[in-house]
Amino acid sequence: MPKRDDIKHVMVIGSGPIVIGQACEFDYSGTQACQVLRAEGIRVSLVNSNPATIMTDPEFADATYVEPITGEFVELVIARERPDAILPTLGGQTALNTAIALHESGVLEKYGVELIGANVEAIRKGEDRQLFKDIVAKAGGETPRSRVCHSMDEVRETVAEIGLPVVIRPSFTMGGLGSGMAHTSEDLDRIAGSGLAASPVHEVLIEESVLGWKEYELELMRDKHDNVVVVCSIENIDPMGVHTGDSVTVAPAMTLTDREYQKLRDLGIAVLREVGVDTGGCNIQFAINPDDGRMIVIEMNPRVSRSSALASKATGFPIAKIAAKLAIGYTLDEIPNDITLKTPAAFEPALDYVVVKIPRFAFEKFPGADKELTTTMKSVGEAMSLGRNFAEALNKAMRSMETKAAGFWTAPTFTDVDEALEALRIPHDGRLYTVEAALRLGATVEQVHQASGRIDPWFLDEIQALVDLRAEILASPVLDAELLRRAKRSGLSDKQLAALRPELAGEDGVRVLRHRLGIRPVYKTVDTCAAEFQANTPYHYSSYDEETEVAPSDRPKVLILGSGPNRIGQGIEFDYSCVHAVQALRAVDFETVMVNCNPETVSTDYDTADRLYFEPLTFEDVLEVFHAEDSSGKAAGGPGVIGVIVQLGGQTPLGLANRLKAAGLPIVGTSPESIDLAEDRGLFGTLLAENGLRSPDHGTATSFGEAKAIADSIGYPVLVRPSYVLGGRGMEIVYDEPTLRGYIERATEISPDHPVLVDRFLDDAIEIDVDALCDATGEVYLGGVMEHIEEAGIHSGDSACSLPPINLAAPHIAEVRRYTEALARGIGVRGLMNVQYALKDEALYVLEANPRASRTVPFVSKATAVPLAKAAARIMLGATIAELRAEGMLLPSGDGGATPPGAPIAIKEAVLPFKRFRTLAGNNVDSLLSPEMKSTGEVMGIDAGFGQAFAKSQAAAYGSLPTSGKVFVSVANRDKRSMIFPVKRLADLGFTIVTTSGTGEVLRRYGIECEIVPKHYEDPSKKNAVELILAGEIALIINTPQGSGASARLDGYEIRSAAVTADVPSITTVPGAAAAVMGIEALRAGDMTVRPLQELHKLLRGDLA
């Protein structure tokens, strides 16, 4: 039964910006879907507001709309495109919710659009708690005792019956947002209260606690003939109580007998059928009582999920791709297995390896946030590893995390067994380190099992085995071949071994010994079938086993190092650049070899590069991959690996550059020496001076005394930060000496090797971001010049920006060009460089220059129609800008420094995760922006005018700007003057201005009518601002903090916190307010339109050609 022939045009909805709980796994799934549909000859139109995705590259769809994923905008796209069908199951909860909204508002019916891959009834059954309970019962399964509640009264009544603790789960939220476990009635009030608010239907489920039960997931697929396969089973090491996205998970399930597994499988299939998922993937979670095996169904997602991406990477079974094919009518038996080519997709993958996934957290970004892991997902990324046994996979995953600890024994931990056991009681990031410490310090597996809320003894014993191995390594007179081999087979890194055997003189010494003994990893293949059939896809992982499967190839190879787990400051944007490098180099016949460990990404799709190594991005692991590829290439008579690209994956690969080069690897692009030059204050300062480039006064300090001396000489405020960071980690604006002292005291890692940089901070400057290319001839190509909307001092990753830079005049751009060219040539950039400037009082200052791909590369590429990362990759392998212009990859003349007249305006806006984090006391963490980056993702709004583009960016990031209602205004004294105009305009547009007495006084003098409300501490008898916000009476908040430094942080916290809770747009800067007013005007004019990127790009390139 071939595909349906009545579907000629499908619209795919993406998942929008990267947020916690919805990350780049949906770029991976959406990209696959677009590719599959187009390969079937179907026209694809796509809506996704996230420019950093591969799926929004114009070549992946026929019409790509980088527009907000809201009912209004998607309807505009439907009206313009008139698709036959919408595929909403590959864009996470965002796409699914949008599709449901369009169905409910009658838009789908109006335009005759069919939902494929899902039906509304099934979605409702999967997501509506009560319906789902009934379905599980009908399928012969059990759910926890529970009740759906719509008010706090109902909640309390239910708990009186079930008893505490209970789990609270709001309906229709993603990533478990707003859910949690209540042990006390205070917990209950707080969590259920915010859960009711977070749920779009004001509904929460109060549920019997299955805390400590074993947790499992199944990934299933069903076709229209009701054929069902289970793609993967996943077991959580963290028992029930920790969100599965925050749990360490293992595939396949490790601690079930066949009987129990088949019971799980039967029930999963029965539930899937009962829910009525038409075609496609779904994910079901189970809990099993470790005492008697009682099994409970927790929930199901009738769509492709984060776990589906993990399962796809873990098994080699591409769930999203198959789901797209099933949606257009194929059946599983008609679809070939990608990897074997000869067998069909109608089967269940068999694994002959173990997969471990570990979440990556970013608590360091949110001081004060409660670090307990709960049923609300808090991790920002994950890394996955494969090994031939659990220990090998676990250790590889632990060193993939890009944290200070790179596996057991590489960082200090507990020294007291009771403290370790006590710490295990609360689930936390790095809990396995605590498990190891407890076992090593003498606790038994049973004690740790109890203390950890019942982590399965099998996993604990595996860690105990590592503890035993450690003791053997410590006790052995020499590290002989037999013991070393056993250590490597258990996944221990050279670095871990070096920590145990100091006489080997570090990691390098261990490696030399290991190589001398001939102990190197082999590379096995992920083939879906445990070697039963021949695999045709070189998707490899390392193992200390006997036989390697790397196929010889005599083509010139290029190794591209990815960016590892997503974290704040290093996310999907870097994966985008890596994928582009692969595409560009494949196109000119290099054999591309991708190394990465992030299962969410497009780069780790085995279809992306010629060869994929799913490996940790550590020096040791990269060196071994290089060796395997280089030596097999040379043995085949080819040149082996001719280039290693470290410039595109962010700080992770860049941090390896020096050592890899020293080890003889051919690093291409900007040399590690040049990278150092840009980071070295002295050398960089000389470069600036020689070229007559201005930079803020600055100095480098390794102690408080030095820092104070510098600050005294250049004057406060100063910007302080550690050297070598990404995402502004640890960066602060310091306004006075006590704060400076505090900062230095907190910066524990300060040393001559890791000094603190102290810069004069330019208040009220315009910040400018530039991405540029430079080739070996020294030609410089400005990719794009972006103007930040917020003033300098807010991390560029958190700041909205506009391209073209709306306020800059031609002389400014010329100055930017002069500076950039001098920097690129002076540093010796071969490829991409990002420079941040500040423009203050008509003078341009260099803030920093990074000779690598930046976070803004995808945004610039989409806003200017020039694939910068592709060009960079080509330049690194020897192409010149002139050649790339001639090829048509770059513009034939001119560059991104000058946009053609009539070019659209693109606005990038950051998306912030404050809603996810609470302090220990249960309050929101502060949402004030600072030099330290906090955003998880970004969106792009693109349109002819600034107002429209800004309005779109806001709609995409936070939901629409209001067009009427009340605006709460409270601004710092220094901002009162500049705020008059935007506020007056809002009043003229009919908004009611609500303000506090201080601001109100000034506004009234200017003749602006306003309602005065007390501050929350002023007059308890009247409704204060915070209460108004929480009551949903305020449509927009303009609140700039009074004072500076720490006092600014406190001022307005209550208001910002309430804004976060009530989901009201909150503007904290003057330029932000001005931009918002223009956006509101555009919205009120009611002439919003949508245009595909393909059309915009034609305009951008056509006008210049």
Add this chain to the structure above:
Amino acid sequence: MTSKAILVLEDGRTFHGSAYGAVGETFGEAVFTTGMTGYQETLTDPSFHRQVVVQTAPQIGNTGVNGEDDESDRIWVAGYVVRDPARRPSNWRSTGDLGDRLAAEGVVGISGVDTRALTRHLRERGAMRAGISSLDLDPKELQQRVLAQPQMLGADLSAQVTTGDRYTVKAEGEHRYTVAALDLGIKRNVSRRLAARGVTTHIFPASSSIEDLLAVSPDAVFFSPGPGDPATADGPVALAREVMRRRVPLFGICFGSQILGRALGFGTYKLGYGHRGINQPVFDKTTGKVEVTSHNHGFAVDAPIGERIDTEFGGVEVSHVCLNDNVVEGLRGLEVPAFTVQYHPEAAAGPHDADYLFDRFVDLVEKKG
């Protein structure tokens, strides 16, 4: 410290590892199975008699062993090859450690082997004889002893695995039908699945005659799975013909399927490396649906797919095929009330997708009655 062991294939390829289970020496046909669960069922499946089983799943023994999951009254595999045995089992039903049980039953195994390399070798060169030794670590000498072992081709093993005496498994609940089952290496779950449908099963020794079977007045006859080369099973083949001649409903599984194939006049042949795993897609030609099934067969029936075949018992068709390689996985009599499948609807281990075949069997009996 465990003692060393080696595994040597008949073509000389050698793998080094550690002794697992009993220390000693053992021989058999090396085959791999890809199931990720169900090692206890696998070990106790009589169809693995005289085979050295390689588990492709690397972590084995995690859930220990229990008193409920055996498919017969002993471990049958001739040898066991794993990569990483569990140090300690964990499961609420576990009553012991797998390594201990292997040792107690004298089953020689080897751990720490690159099972993937071994599997790839067997895939490319076919199942072959192998030896495991933790006594004599000289590969050349072990290879000589491997080469002296009998081949699986031509092996008649039914007599070695069948029950000595007839025994009965009673129907659960109300008794509806009586089935006479010929034990060629039966698994416990077959009679359990029948019992669940109100069937009382009398299990007969492999050498039983038609008169023996008819003595219990069966409503139907069942031919069980089992080890060995079906080409040697002349006795059971003759018995199957007697059953069909009397038009007594007949159902066969695996080895039993090959018996029926031969009784209908088809040949059987040895597959390169067989089907062993619990993830095999089988296409049911009567419904157009795919079922994920448990397989354990090294031989298959040679019958034309997609056409009616005339036999002395009337028309016959291939009812099921494996989607991976188009091997015949089921036969159905169009006139005679007989059908068989080459795979394992009783699962154990494996998915329950094909459980409906027991319903089909009961329906067949019902219609006939």
